[in-house]
Amino acid sequence: MDRGMLLDLAFLILLVGLAALGAWRGAIPSGSGLLAMIAGYAGAIVAASLGAGWVAETLVVSPWIAPAIAGTIGFAVAYLVASAAGDVAVAWDRARVELGGRGAVDRGFGGLFGLARGALLVVLLAIGTSWLDAARDLGVVEGLSGVPETDGSSVARASGDLVEAAVSTALADAGPAAEVAARITARPGRTLGSMQGLLEDERFSGLFEDAMVWTLIQNGSIDYAMNRASVRSIVNDPEMRGRFADLGLVGEAAREDPAAFREAISGVLAEVGPRVARLHQDEELKALATDPEIVELVQAGDTLALMGHPRIQRIVARLSSDL
Known part of the structure; x- marks a missing residue:
């Protein structure tokens, strides 16, 4: 089995594991985690479209890779803020469960939310692995020999297609530069x-x-x-x-x-x-x-x-x- 297939298998195990964890935790904890991931992706898109110029100027990086850096910062900030807000709902749910326990519907929705959260996390990890793979191949960072090749990964290709479409849409007004930035972000x-x-x-x-x-x-x-x-x-x-x-x-x-x-x-x-x-x-x-x-x-x-x-x-x- 090549490294691309091993990477796909790892992503599949992660997906199944998060679905099972979501069913065990219940709907509200899993749903709050899903909303935090969605908020993170939304923050990444907004930051990539509005903050790329600031990142290029402040961090002195190329305008071609600035959207990827801005998107990463936007994801982290939005995810942390949404997670903090979700902690309030999780605390309420914990008190509720102590009184009545979890039912089948609660666990069923928890599993669905966990599966959706896992899918978003897999996309993020697949793109991150693609960047590490690129850094190794281009000789930018040493010590990455253990990073799997993403060229043979079906999940990495599908994630790249999804991210490329999202970045292209977010930067639609940027002209030809938008397509190049989208390709770099999705398939570095x-x-x-x-x-x-x-x-x-x-x-x-x-x-x-x-x-x-x-x-x-x-x-x-x-x-x-x-x-x-x-x-x-x-x-x-x-x-x-x-x-x-x-x-x-x-x-x-x-x-x-x-x-x-x-x-x-x-x-x-x-x-x-x-x-x-x-x-x-x-x-x-x-x-x-x-x-x-x-x-x-x-x-x-x-x-x-x-x-x-x-x-x-x-x-x-x-x-x-x-x-």
């Missing part, structure tokens, strides 16, 4: 790996060095720009198309179909090309090439440190505000 290993591979690929850097591409885009000549060799080298490469799809910049159909990828990228360039072209002429962006600290990070392949660098963040924030 795959998404950050694709981002790192994209940034380190010579074809991607060659695209930005091709001044003619951006001149054509700025003049509205998208078809001519798409026929440049620097663009075709990306369009015709399955690995590059896959990286764009992993980031949510193009649809899944474009992963395997060069024509669909070309059409999707053409639409994106027509919309954001002029803004990116202005950044291409930006003096601060040009100065990055001579910044010793930036050059050292690029040579070391430290993508996460680059994403968190203040100068990179200013440029990303400027681009995101235009999208």
Whole structure:
């Protein structure tokens, strides 16, 4: 049995255990725990949508991962507050049970609430495990060799789909950046790996060095720009198309179909090309090439440190505000 299946088995045991615990504790204690979990998730969504900018600025982290950090903080605060409020109801229920005991209906609802609470907890743990898995694979944190691979876990995939949909909805007004943030939050290993591979690929850097591409885009000549060799080298490469799809910049159909990828990228360039072209002429962006600290990070392949660098963040924030 591989680690992904073992992880699914552990989640199943947790789910059954919490359902049994809910039946033993009764409806009100289990229900208060469920409400605390729901409040935590609601707090996470609100914090991710409203507090990501503050987190990025205060903690000096990349705008791409700020929603995940803000959501974690929001979850913790909302969960603790709701749990404290639920303690009042639990104390009342304890006094009631001492007088009359628990009936079958009480325990039945307790089991259902425990099952629902377990499902929410499993989603949280699956996403947390995905982040630990990503931290290990990207070499950000040492000593995580025992963390199971989440790629083979059906529960982790389903949890990622759920969280991605929630974050995308919460950040719906953020434009293309919302899809990238949602992918990073829900599937950090795959998404950050694709981002790192994209940034380190010579074809991607060659695209930005091709001044003619951006001149054509700025003049509205998208078809001519798409026929440049620097663009075709990306369009015709399955690995590059896959990286764009992993980031949510193009649809899944474009992963395997060069024509669909070309059409999707053409639409994106027509919309954001002029803004990116202005950044291409930006003096601060040009100065990055001579910044010793930036050059050292690029040579070391430290993508996460680059994403968190203040100068990179200013440029990303400027681009995101235009999208």
